Amino acid sequence: xxxxxxxxxxxxxxxxxxxxxxxxxxxxxxxxxxxxxxxxxxxxxxxxxxxxxxxxxxxxxxxxxxxxxxxxxxxxxxxxxxxxxxxxxxxxxxxxxxxxxxxxxxxxxxxxxxxxxxxxxxxxxxxxxxxxxxxxxxxxxxxxxxxxxxxxxxxxxxxxxxxxxxxxxxxxxxxxxxxxxxxxxxxxxxxxxxxxxxxxxxxxxxxxxxxxxxxxxxxxxxxxxxxxxxxxxxxxxxxxxxxxxxxxxxxxxxxxxxxxxxxxxxxxxxxxxxxxxxxxxxxxxxxxxxxxxxxxxxxxxxxxxxxxxxxxxxxxxxxxxxxxxxxxxxxxxxxxxxxxxxxxxxxxxxxxxxxxxxxxxxxxxxxxxx
Numbered sequence: 001x002x003x004x005x006x007x008x009x010x011x012x013x014x015x016x017x018x019x020x021x022x023x024x025x026x027x028x029x030x031x032x033x034x035x036x037x038x039x040x041x042x043x044x045x046x047x048x049x050x051x052x053x054x055x056x057x058x059x060x061x062x063x064x065x066x067x068x069x070x071x072x073x074x075x076x077x078x079x080x081x082x083x084x085x086x087x088x089x090x091x092x093x094x095x096x097x098x099x100x101x102x103x104x105x106x107x108x109x110x111x112x113x114x115x116x117x118x119x120x121x122x123x124x125x126x127x128x129x130x131x132x133x134x135x136x137x138x139x140x141x142x143x144x145x146x147x148x149x150x151x152x153x154x155x156x157x158x159x160x161x162x163x164x165x166x167x168x169x170x171x172x173x174x175x176x177x178x179x180x181x182x183x184x185x186x187x188x189x190x191x192x193x194x195x196x197x198x199x200x201x202x203x204x205x206x207x208x209x210x211x212x213x214x215x216x217x218x219x220x221x222x223x224x225x226x227x228x229x230x231x232x233x234x235x236x237x238x239x240x241x242x243x244x245x246x247x248x249x250x251x252x253x254x255x256x257x258x259x260x261x262x263x264x265x266x267x268x269x270x271x272x273x274x275x276x277x278x279x280x281x282x283x284x285x286x287x288x289x290x291x292x293x294x295x296x297x298x299x300x301x302x303x304x305x306x307x308x309x310x311x312x313x314x315x316x317x318x319x320x321x322x323x324x325x326x327x328x329x330x331x332x333x334x335x336x337x338x339x340x341x342x343x344x345x346x347x348x349x350x351x352x353x354x355x356x357x358x359x360x361x362x363x364x365x366x367x368x369x370x
Contacts, residue, residue, distance in 0.1 A: 005036050023056035030060040034067045042067075055084055062092045071096040082109060091122050094129060101250065103132045115142055120149055127155060132250070136163055150179035154186035158219075161189050166196075184210055188219045200227050218248030225257065234265040245277070252282035256321070259291045268298050286312045290321025297328040305329060 012029045019025060026045055033042040042064050049057050058077055065073040074096035078089050090113055097106035106129040115123060123142055130139035140159050146152040157172035169189050176186035187210050194203035204227050210220040221243040228237035241258040248254050255278030262271035275295045278288040293308035305325055312322025323341060330338035 005032065008032055009036065023052075023054045023060075027056040027060040027063075031063055034063055039064060039067055055081060055086065055089075059086065059088050059092070063088070066092050066095060069099075071099045075100070082112070087113065087117075087119060087122055091125060094125055098125070098129055098132065103129060103250075107133060120146065120152065124151055124155060127152075127159070131159060131162075147175070148179070150176045150183045150186070153179065154183040154189075157189045158185040161192065166193075182209075182213060184214055184217065185219075188217070188223070191220070191223045195223060195226060195230075198230075200230060203227055216247045218244045218246075218251065218254065221247065222254055222257065225261070229257075229261055229264075234261060237261050238265065238267075245274075250281055252278045252285050252288050255281065256285075256287050256291045259295065263294060263298060268295065271295050272299070284315065286316035286319035287321045289315065290319045290323075290325050293325030294321055294328065297325055302329055302332070 009029070009032050012025055012032060015025045016022065016029060026049070030042040030045055033039065033045070042060075046061055046064055049060075052058075058081065062074045062077040065071075065077065074092055078093040078096075081089050082093065090109055094106040094109040097103070097109060110122070110126045110129055113122070115126065118126065123146075127139040127142045130136075130142065136159055140156065143152045143156045143159070146156075153172055154176035157169045157176060160166075160172060161169035170193055173186040173189040173193070176183045177190065180186075187206055191203050191206035191210065194200075194206060203223065207220040207223045207227070210217050211224075214220070221240050225237045225240035225244060228234070228240055238258070238261050241254065241261055244251075244254040245258055255274050259271050259274040259278060262268070262274060272295045275288075275292045278285075279292050282288050289308045290312035293305040293312060296302070296305035296308065306329060309322050309325035309329065312319040313326065316322070327338055327341045330341055
C-alpha cells in the first residue's frame with residue numbers, strides 16, 4: 001500500500017468519525033480499501049449497513065462484489081440503477097457484463113455516457129467491450145488520443161496488432177513498456193513479436209511473465225500453445241490451447257488453432273468438436289469453414305467436406321485451411337491438380353496471425369500418413 005493511499009484511508013476514517021451516517025464517505029472508504037487490496041476492511045464497513053436504497057451504499061456493495069468476482073450479484077444490485085448519472089454504476093455494471101460474456105449488454109450500458117466524459121479506466125473498459133464485439137476501429141478511436149497512460153497505450157498496441165498493423169503495434173508496445181514494464185497487453189504484443197522472429201525462448205519467457213500476473217490471459221496461453229506447436233510438443237500445446245479457449249471462448253482463431261493441433265496429434269473426434277465451436281462463433285470466417293472441411297476429410301467424409309472448403313475459398317481464395325482441404329480431396333481423385341493446389345498452398349505468405357501455417361508446412365507429410 002502506498003503512503004498516499006494510506007493517508008487517504010486515514011483521512012476518510014477521520015471524516016467518518018465526525019459524520020458516521022454519511023453514505024458517500026462510507027462508499028469512498030470501501031473503494032479505498034479495495035484499492036489497497038484489503039477487502040476484509042471494506043466488508044467490515046458494509047456489514048454495519050442496514051438495508052438501504054441509498055445509491056452510495058448500493059455502489060459500495062457492488063464494488064465489493066465485483067472485487068470478489070460475484071458478477072451476478074453486481075448485476076442484481078445495479079441493473080435497476082442504470083439511469084443514475086454515476087460513472088461508478090456504469091463501470092461496475094459493464095465490467096460485470098463483460099465477465100459474464102454479455103458483450104451486448106456491456107456496450108448498451110457504456111454507450112449512455114459520452115466518451116469525452118469518461119475517466120481513463122471507463123474509456124479503457126469501453127474499448128475492451130468494443131474489441132470483444134469485433135469493433136476494433138471504434139475501439140482504437142476511443143483510445144487514440146491517450147499517449148501517456150500505459151494501460152491505454154498497451155491496449156492500443158494490441159488493437160493494432162489485431163488488424164495486422166504490426167509496425168504501429170510494436171511501436172506502441174515499446175512506448176507502453178517504457179512507461180510500465182509490466183503492462184500486460186504490451187507484453188503480449190512483444191511476445192508475439194518475438195514469436196514471429198522465431199525467438200521462441202524469449203517469447204515464452206514473455207508469455208510466462210504475463211501469466212504470472214494474469215493466469216487467465218487467453219492471449220498468453222495462445223502464444224504458449226503456438227510455441228509448443230513450433231517445438232512439436234503437441235500435448236503441451238493442446239493443454240495451453242484448451243486454456244486459451246476456456247478464457248477466450250468467443251475467439252474463433254483460438255478454436256481453429258486447437259483444431260489444427262488436435263488433427264496433427266491424430267485426435268480427430270476432438271478436432272471435430274473444436275471445429276464446430278469455431279464455426280458456430282464465426283461462420284463467415286474462411287478458416288473456420290476450412291477447418292471443418294479438413295476434419296471431415298480425415299474422417300473420410302469427403303462429400304460433406306466439399307461444401308465447407310468451397311465456402312472457405314469463396315470467403316477467401318487464399319484460405320490456408322480451405323486450400324489444404326481442397327488438396328486432401330483432389331489427392332484422391334486428380335493427383336496432378338492436387339499438386340497445383342499444394343503449390344498454391346505452400347506459396348501463401350505466412351504472417352504473425354497465422355503462425356500455425358508454419359506448423360502445417362512442417363507436419364504436412366505426417367498428416368498424410370494418418
